[in-house]
Amino acid sequence: MELKINFNELKNFCKINDFILVDHELLKKEKMHKNFVYSTTNNFVGKAVYPKDMPIIMNKEVWNKLTKMNNELKLKGKSITIYDAYRPIQIQRLFWDYFYETHGYYDETLVADPDKYGTHNIKINAIDMFISNIDGSYLELPCEFDDFSEKANIYYDKCSKDAAKNRDLLIDTAKKYGLIVNESEWWHFIDERILEKGMKFNYSESNLIPIGQEKVFILQN
Secondary structure: OEEEEOHHHHHHHHHHHOEEEEOHHHHHHHOOEEOOHHHOOOOOOOOOOOOOOOOEEEEHHHHHHHHHHHHHHHOOOEEEEEEEOOOOHHHHHHHHHHHHHHHOOOOOOOOOOOOOOOOOOOOOOOEEEEEEEOOOOOOOOOOOOOOOOHHHOOOOOOOOHHHHHHHHHHHHHHHHOOEEEEOOEEEEEEEHHHOOOOOOOOHHHOOOOOOOHHHHEEEEO
16 A cells, blocks of 8 residues: 555645645755654554655644744754654554554553544644754664653653753753643654643544545555
8 A cells, every 4th residue: 555645635735724834945944854754664663654755744833933943953053853743644543553453452642542633633733853963963862763662751861961961952942932742752742732632632522633634645556
């Protein structure tokens, strides 16, 4: 199965849901970077689940906060690398099913229930990000992306001083601009506008589900 995107539908989808499509030129202008591991086999499901041309899709206000945050980091010779932003609900279902198939149980603290939606799947969407050098090169951090171990917790203190310093700089700078970290995943941030609902809120009972998302990302043989 190969995931294909109808870009005409996608542009309309973004317009009606107040999303921005972040392209290469915009990243280059802002000196941000992209590392979509879900377009590769280097992820926790072990296969590419995003197409190679999968764009960064983000709520416009989240993008505005992210650029302000990145401007501050650039003054310190650092920048943001984006790992994921808005995530199609079809992919969330795939992750949910895969976790059960490999672990024998569901865990909403690690993978959001697609029937309730998660912060990656709603209008004010979450962002997964790392801190890097301004040229996008590696900075030491406590663990890799989508690590389900204790190393992902923001209070993990058995990592090196440099790793902790870089993680904490990312978290503290994001907080200044209203992007709040998930304590169990130091790379996962939500907009403060949805804090009142909480990380485990049942978003299917809210008005935050994007309009028309089932039509945009289509699984085809």
